[in-house]
Amino acid sequence: MAFLGKTYKFVGQENFDTFLKVVGVPDEKIPDILKFAPDFKLTKDGDTYTYATVRSSGPAEVKFQSGVEFDDVIGEDKTPVKSTYTVDGNTVTQVIKSDKGSASFKREFNGDDLVLTITVEKWDGQAKRFYKAA
Template sequence: MSFLNKNYKFVSQENFDGFLKAVGVAEDRLEQLKKFAPDQKLTKDGDTYTYYNITPEGPQEVKFKSGVEIDELLGASKTPVKSTYVVEGNTMTQTVKSPERGVAVFKREYNGDDLVVTLTYEKWDGVAKRFYKAE
């Protein structure tokens, strides 16, 4: 797990606006969210992981155990969802369930200094990707 404790900086994205539209982001927020590109970091202490989104306003963190569903507030709107994070090898998969919007999956694949986040949504036949590089 050589990717633990590394800070990954945003590099580029593909079809992220399509994902945002599919999950119901309002048109007036699309441009702002397309630019949202926090650094990402994953740490581990015993069997507990901490996943950080590092924004200009400071770090946002989520503590979890692999495979255990947690309550989470997602995004700037603080939408309550149920998330399950599963860490297997070099991959962390986050499944987000919202009663109003359905299920979305964020698959983070770490390969050396590269991180690729693949985003899918049950009500959308597209795929979005976001690319990061370790500092």
């Protein structure tokens, strides 16, 4: 798990705008969200992982244990969801479930590269965001 403790910086994306439309983000908010590119770091202490993001509105952290579902919130509107992160080798997958459906955020670490693949149950496509270790 060489990716633990490294800071990753956003470098690009594919189909993220389409993903945002599919999940119902209003058209006028999409340009600002497309610019959202926080740095992040994943660390581990015992059985607990911390996923920390650094963004313009300040830092945010999510603590989790692999495979254990917990109450979470997503988005600017703080939509309540159930999240489960699973750590498997160099892949960290987050599955979220809400009354609106489910989505998967699969983070695949390969050396200094990270690819985040996003899928949702009501879309047969996928969005990708790309990061590099700083």
